[in-house]
Amino acid sequence: MRADRLVATLLFLQTRTRVTVAEVAAELEVSPRTARRDLEALSTAGIPVYSQRGRGGGWSLVGGARTDLTGLTAEEIRALFLLAGPSSTTPELRTALRKLVRALPAPLRAGAEAASRAGLTDGTNWSRADVTATGPHLDALRRAVVDGIQVRLGYAGPGKPVGVRTVHPLGLVTKAGHDYLVAETERGLRTFRLSRVASVQATGEPVVRPPGFDLPTVWRSFAARLEERLYAATVRARAEPGAMAILERLFDGRLHVGPMLPDGWTEIRVDGPTPEVVATQLAGLGARVEVLDPPEARERLARLAVELAGVYGPPGSF
Structure with missing residues (x-):
């Protein structure tokens, strides 16, 4: 443990012009007495560490001596x-x-x-998808984040054509196999899904970071708002026993299993952004799930049934 402390003390000295015993003690979480003893041990071992007494004094490396202990590029x-x-x-x-x-x-x-400070991995999953979706521009955006350079970003939002805007890249987040860029824009902080990025061009202008910006804190705020939208509506239904395993895989944490009914079916509740979206997701199970309420979900299923019959005809028409 002491050898580890001595190396840590030396590295701390390398980052400062001069340090005090109190600063070393606080940094290494040891007592001032231990910190002083370690500094003296470094000097005794032949490392060019010396102390200067009086006001403004402290411990320094002679001539700013350095030891590169990493060998990394x-x-x-x-x-x-x-x-x-x-x-x-x-x-x-x-x-x-x-x-x-x-x-x-x-x-x-x-x-x-x-x-x-440039990257973050969010382990919670908004869906069951495990695919990796980064797009071809991850390296360029990573360099822009680390170097602090603004970029002209070509981006196509859902159902929208590609548009170009200048953004201040602040961090990259990986969530459920998808990469996202967090950036400051003329409209404030925004997130951009990398699989929708069409182009990246560095401008050479420095990034302006919002005061107090912290990537994990900002991402938690974004994620909380999105999760509120994902769980904004609840659909109540009943499902036959053979459908339960499929429902669990399909909806994961958005599925709430209720009591078993007298006919052997199970009452369930499914959360989603809107009743219509949940109904559409349930439609693939056919008659194995019966939606009970709200009315908007039942109406959506009725419209889907008419649309599908119009395309494929009634059963047995093939």
Whole structure:
């Protein structure tokens, strides 16, 4: 443990012109007495560490001496911190990354710290889809986020043609196999699904980050608003026993199973953005599910039945 502390102390010295015993103690979470003892041990071991007494004094490395303990290239460092940035929940990993930042030469440290803030993985699933949908522009957007460069983004929203806008890339989030860009726009913070990005062109202009921007906090806010819309309506229905396994796979956490009815069927409730959307999703189970309410869901199924009969004809017409 002491060897680990001594290395951490050395790395901390490399990031500062001069440090005090109190600062070292706070950074390494040890007592001031232990911090002073470790600093003296480094000096005794021949490392060019010296102390200066008096006002404005402290401990420094002679001549700003540095030790690069990583041997990593700039691209390797950026890739590592992108993968393990703010989504790192393991204390050991956070500690290791903090030590690695201290070990990096100054020209590489800013890029590593930017990369550590650039990515996030959200483990909750909005659907059962496990496909990966990134699009071909992930690398370009990752560079823009890390380098802090504005881009002209070609983007096609659902049911809309491609439009071009200038955005300030702030972070990338992976959720349920899909990648999203979080960016500041002229209309405020927005998210863009990468599979809908048509083009990316760097402008060379620096990104302007909103005051206090924190990627995990902003994403939680976006996700909460979307989940509210996903669960805005509830449809009540009854399902035959053979349909329950399909319903569980289809709706996952949006399915609520009620009591078994006298005829052996089961009462269920399904959440979704609107009654019509839920009814459309249930339509594929045919007569194995009977929607009870609300009326809008039953009306949607009735319209679907008429439309399908018009296309395919009544049963047995083939």
